[in-house]
Amino acid sequence: MFGLGGQELLLILFVVLLFFGPSKLPELARGLGKGMREFKKAQSDLENEFNKAVDTAASTDEKDVSEKKTT
Numbered sequence: 001m002f003g004l005g006g007q008e009l010l011l012i013l014f015v016v017l018l019f020f021g022p023s024k025l026p027e028l029a030r031g032l033g034k035g036m037r038e039f040k041k042a043q044s045d046l047e048n049e050f051n052k053a054v055d056t057a058a059s060t061d062e063k064d065v066s067e068k069k070t071t
Contacts, residue, residue: 021026
């Protein structure tokens with residue numbers, strides 16, 4: 001995971017705990033989770049739109065090729 005080991009992650013978690021305190025940590029984690037979920041959703045939507053455009057272009061090209069063969 002990003003080239004970080006267990007010790008590095010624990011150190012980062014400790015520093016975050018020192019900066020924000022134990023009362024803010026669940027709120028920060030919740031916000032981070034929501035942000036990651038929105039990012040993944042946007043990524044998935046973009047990927048679906050791209051695949052739809054590629055499939056539409058491919059089917060249009062196939063129709064053009066088949067029409068040229070019949071004429």
